[in-house]
Amino acid sequence: MRHTIQALVENKFGVLARVASLFSARGYNISSLAVGETQDPAISCMTILVNAEDERILEQIKKQLYKLIDVIKVIDFTRREYIDRELMLIKLVKGKNQKDLKKVEANKSVRVIEDKKDYKIIEICADKEEIGDIFKILNKFEIKELVRTGKIAMAK
Amino acid sequence: MAKKLKGSEILIESLKKEGVDTIFGYPGGSVIPFFDSLYGESINFYLTRHEQGAVHMADGYARSTGKVGVCVATSGPGATNFTTGIATAYMDSIPLVAITGQVKTSLIGNDAFQEADVTGITRSISKHNYLVKDVKDLTQTIKEAFYLASTGRPGPVVIDLPVDIQMQETEFDYPQQISLRSYNPTLFGHPGQIKKALKTIYKAKKPVIISGGGVITSCADKETFNFAKKIKAPVAATLMGLGGFPAKEELFLGMPGMHGTVYANMAITEADLLISIGCRFDDRITGKVKGFAPEAKIIHIDIDPTSISKNIKVDVPIVGDAKNVLGQLTQEIDQNKLPKISSWHKKIKGWQNKYPLTYDKGKKDRIMPQYIIEEICRQTKGKAIIATEVGQNQMWAAQFYKFNQPHHFLSSGGLGTMGYGFPAAIGAKVANPKKEVVVIAGDGSFQMNIQELATLTTYGIAVKVVILNNNCLGMVRQWQEIFYQRRYSATPLKNPDFVKVAQGYGVKGIRVKKKTSVKKAIKEILESKESVVADFWIEEEENVFPMVPAGEAINRMIGGMA
Numbered sequence: 111m112r113h114t115i116q117a118l119v120e121n122k123f124g125v126l127a128r129v130a131s132l133f134s135a136r137g138y139n140i141s142s143l144a145v146g147e148t149q150d151p152a153i154s155c156m157t158i159l160v161n162a163e164d165e166r167i168l169e170q171i172k173k174q175l176y177k178l179i180d181v182i183k184v185i186d187f188t189r190r191e192y193i194d195r196e197l198m199l200i201k202l203v204k205g206k207n208q209k210d211l212k213k214v215e216a217n218k219s220v221r222v223i224e225d226k227k228d229y230k231i232i233e234i235c236a237d238k239e240e241i242g243d244i245f246k247i248l249n250k251f252e253i254k255e256l257v258r259t260g261k262i263a264m265a266k
Numbered sequence: 267m268a269k270k271l272k273g274s275e276i277l278i279e280s281l282k283k284e285g286v287d288t289i290f291g292y293p294g295g296s297v298i299p300f301f302d303s304l305y306g307e308s309i310n311f312y313l314t315r316h317e318q319g320a321v322h323m324a325d326g327y328a329r330s331t332g333k334v335g336v337c338v339a340t341s342g343p344g345a346t347n348f349t350t351g352i353a354t355a356y357m358d359s360i361p362l363v364a365i366t367g368q369v370k371t372s373l374i375g376n377d378a379f380q381e382a383d384v385t386g387i388t389r390s391i392s393k394h395n396y397l398v399k400d401v402k403d404l405t406q407t408i409k410e411a412f413y414l415a416s417t418g419r420p421g422p423v424v425i426d427l428p429v430d431i432q433m434q435e436t437e438f439d440y441p442q443q444i445s446l447r448s449y450n451p452t453l454f455g456h457p458g459q460i461k462k463a464l465k466t467i468y469k470a471k472k473p474v475i476i477s478g479g480g481v482i483t484s485c486a487d488k489e490t491f492n493f494a495k496k497i498k499a500p501v502a503a504t505l506m507g508l509g510g511f512p513a514k515e516e517l518f519l520g521m522p523g524m525h526g527t528v529y530a531n532m533a534i535t536e537a538d539l540l541i542s543i544g545c546r547f548d549d550r551i552t553g554k555v556k557g558f559a560p561e562a563k564i565i566h567i568d569i570d571p572t573s574i575s576k577n578i579k580v581d582v583p584i585v586g587d588a589k590n591v592l593g594q595l596t597q598e599i600d601q602n603k604l605p606k607i608s609s610w611h612k613k614i615k616g617w618q619n620k621y622p623l624t625y626d627k628g629k630k631d632r633i634m635p636q637y638i639i640e641e642i643c644r645q646t647k648g649k650a651i652i653a654t655e656v657g658q659n660q661m662w663a664a665q666f667y668k669f670n671q672p673h674h675f676l677s678s679g680g681l682g683t684m685g686y687g688f689p690a691a692i693g694a695k696v697a698n699p700k701k702e703v704v705v706i707a708g709d710g711s712f713q714m715n716i717q718e719l720a721t722l723t724t725y726g727i728a729v730k731v732v733i734l735n736n737n738c739l740g741m742v743r744q745w746q747e748i749f750y751q752r753r754y755s756a757t758p759l760k761n762p763d764f765v766k767v768a769q770g771y772g773v774k775g776i777r778v779k780k781k782t783s784v785k786k787a788i789k790e791i792l793e794s795k796e797s798v799v800a801d802f803w804i805e806e807e808e809n810v811f812p813m814v815p816a817g818e819a820i821n822r823m824i825g826g827m828a
Contacts, residue, residue, distance in 0.1 A: 128389060132390075166575060173571045177571075180448055
């Protein structure tokens with residue numbers, strides 16, 4: 111099962127490597143990772159999406175993370191209400207079906223950032239599920255390039 | 267304003283502030299400034315013949331004293347030679363500060379001569395590590411390193427120090443205090459958990475205590491003793507925990523697990539309560555997890571939360587320092603609420619009588635290795651510091667030497683590092699010059715760091731090396747005999763003449779081939795004021811029994827139950 115956990119870490123050289131090597135050394139599976147500074151520039155926040163077979167492994171992951179000297183706090187969103195966002199950028203080749211595309215673009219979470227003669231860059235900022243739904247529709251068009259961030263989350 | 271010093275001088279002054287009086291190490295291009303500053307200093311420096319020797323010596327120094335061991339090596343190969351020793355210390359929670367030189371900061375990442383990414387390499391085998399990029403950070407780094415190495419669950423901390431930082435100057439001002447917002451080990455047991463544990467104890471009619479390495483680390487031997495006596499629970503000590511509970515006590519069950527005693531394993535299998543103190547339930551202890559203590563409620567005391575419910579599901583976890591937690595438990599316990607458990611004691615006594623730890627004593631000509639250990643134990647009155655290598659020698663030492671004090675058994679438990687014992691013994695002897703220090707070695711493992719004989723001669727350190735020589739890699743050979751139809755692939759050894767090798771290094775060497783000569787030889791070894799290498803030719807196909815085959819439940823032992 112997938113779980114969203116967050117680690118507040120010292121914003122120092124090498125901390126990301128420590129977290130990443132912990133996951134690889136212990137055989138835990140990260141499906142996404144997003145890192146950024148918090149309001150305190152000395153602290154970074156890592157939002158990590160992990161696959162854990164059961165509760166015991168999830169517990170281990172959290173405890174192992176907290177054991178890293180540079181990790182200040184670990185938050186598990188599994189039983190909390192929270193909002194989450196991912197960002198996706200898609201470069202689409204312009205072709206037919208522009209009408210269908212307009213429907214997608216009407217969605218609040220979707221923004222056209224670049225509109226050139228032969229391509230468009232579209233930004234989608236939504237939760238994982240919605241991004242998945244929108245992607246399903248956009249996948250019918252000719253995608254030239256696609257990039258997306260890991261998930262970030264915040265408790266309500 | 268504080269005095270300005272060079273980085274290398276700051277390092278030495280800081281080590282002195284941390285109370286370091288002994289360093290083991292090996293020089294090289296990236297630590298020349300450090301060694302220059304060390305010249306004429308009051309710190310005792312021991313030059314080894316290999317960096318691995320240095321780190322194991324620091325480890326032996328730490329294990330036998332409880333103090334932080336310190337070792338120094340150069341960048342690149344010096345540092346990579348440290349890694350086995352760092353990993354050894356990490357697995358066994360030994361406080362070390364390993365200092366490595368690094369190429370100068372401007373060259374880092376350029377594949378410079380003798381460059382290795384030391385923080386990258388040691389990340390998963392150390393408690394923490396540092397690359398010092400500014401001389402102004404040096405004192406804070408050293409203070410943190412010693413603090414981290416020695417507190418909570420101890421472990422090795424690596425400081426990678428570029429050569430140019432060693433030469434730069436700054437004011438020396440050693441921090442008095444330290445606080446890390448992200449590191450706060452829990453030292454006392456949660457009162458709620460203590461109450462829960464006591465309730466569980468009051469219900470138990472068949473309790474067993476497993477005393478692990480944490481009891482030694484925490485210096486909780488007296489507390490373990492008092493607690494065990496109070497609840498009258500028998501105590502099994504893991505390999506890492508030997509000496510944490512006196513072997514001479516009636517309640518002592520010996521070692522559990524793969525080569526544990528039959529009665530320890532039977533008691534754990536039938537127990538209705540298992541109290542683990544500072545033991546992390548390594549697979550060599552549990553065997554098949556499903557068959558481990560199937561009837562028991564488990565109380566697990568450990569300072570490291572990740573050890574709890576990692577391998578074995580626990581009913582009452584108590585995070586805290588063993589010494590404190592045991593104090594809390596012992597203080598709060600109401601002896602009137604404890605059930606009578608004399609039938610449990612009787613049952614255990616029965617197992618002890620029926621399945622004692624023993625070996626074939628009838629063999630007339632060949633020397634049995636167990637006999638050597640028993641004899642050393644008898645002649646040292648169980649008071650020597652015993653270091654072991656890894657394999658059969660290690661298991662025989664653990665089974666047949668009776669440890670009554672903590673910090674007297676030095677062995678690579680977690681990593682199982684061959685080549686550990688001999689240098690560890692040197693480190694222990696340096697720290698405890700008045701104590702008898704004996705290495706129980708195999709003919710294979712002794713050769714992994716045999717070059718440290720030169721360190722013995724150089725500094726006149728008296729360590730007694732007992733080689734249980736069976737001309738093979740005995741433990742692997744044993745597995746091949748039992749599980750691989752005696753196909754002795756790559757285990758027979760063509761050995762050098764150990765007596766001559768010792769003599770070549772300026773160390774006394776003796777050879778013992780007859781059972782009748784063993785007693786006298788051991789007397790001679792122990793009475794010697796100098797180092798001795800004693801090559802005992804033992805029964806070659808002797809096995810370590812009892813033995814739980816890998817993956818089996820611990821009550822399914824072979825050998826020892828006949």
